[in-house]
Every structure is written in structure tokens, then in C-alpha cells.
Amino acid sequence: MTGGGDGYLKPLPMVTHEDREFWAAAREHRFVLPQCQACGHVWFPPYASCPACLSFDRGWTQASGRGTVWGFTIMRQPYIPSFEPELPYNVVLVELEEGPMVYSNLIDIDNDAIACGLPVEAVFEDATDEITLIKFRPV
Numbered sequence: 001m002t003g004g005g006d007g008y009l010k011p012l013p014m015v016t017h018e019d020r021e022f023w024a025a026a027r028e029h030r031f032v033l034p035q036c037q038a039c040g041h042v043w044f045p046p047y048a049s050c051p052a053c054l055s056f057d058r059g060w061t062q063a064s065g066r067g068t069v070w071g072f073t074i075m076r077q078p079y080i081p082s083f084e085p086e087l088p089y090n091v092v093l094v095e096l097e098e099g100p101m102v103y104s105n106l107i108d109i110d111n112d113a114i115a116c117g118l119p120v121e122a123v124f125e126d127a128t129d130e131i132t133l134i135k136f137r138p139v
């Protein structure tokens, strides 16, 4: 994680060789997931090799963007100072329709209304010129 330019103060992902294609797609507002070309398994985060069969024959598949809230917490302390203006904010674990779990934030909802099983869909937040984050909102 690293702070970015463009006046964005919160931590940003450090793009690596393993996830470069994921972040490039997000920048184009496409949500893609790694898919094993050997066994078909879909996973996240985008490690280089398939966690099911260990093959390095990795492709990409378009995610539906749909999922459900699997778990969540409400952050009430400024563990990272740049998040302080947003307190209290939520952190959710979304189970994607395709199976993988993704940590993110829910937008367009009161924290009190967040519940496990809530159907959500992905939205794109252009954090900087380089990084677009994937957030979720209720369907």
C-alpha cells in the first residue's frame, strides 16, 4: 500500500506483476477475475497461479459484478489517519457470484442497514489517474 499523488490521501494498492491486468481493467471500469485455463477455477486476489490446481496458465474472465455481503465491520477508530474524516465507515467482505471473496466498502447505504446476505453490485471509484477502486452498493 502506498499513498498516491493527485491529492488522494488514503492508501492505494501497490500494483504488482501478478495483478497489473486486474488494475488496468478496473481503470477501464471493467471488473475481471483470474480464471485458470487448465481447470476453470476463478479466484481473487489475482495470484499468478491457480490456488485449485497450481497451474500458471491464467486467463481472465469478466465478473458479473454481483454478489452478497458475507461479513462486515464498522470502523470507528482512525487506524489510518487519512480515513478519519469518513468515520464511522464500513468494511465489507463480498462473496461474488463467481465464488471469490473481495474486501471493499459499501456505498449509498447507512451503516446500520448493512446485513449479511444483502445483494450488492460493483461500482468503480476513480481514486487517481492510475488507480480505480472497486466498491459495492446495494442492488
Ligand SMILES: [Zn+2]
Pocket: 036, 037, 038, 039, 040, 041, 050, 051, 052, 053, 054, 055
Ligand atoms: Zn486450476
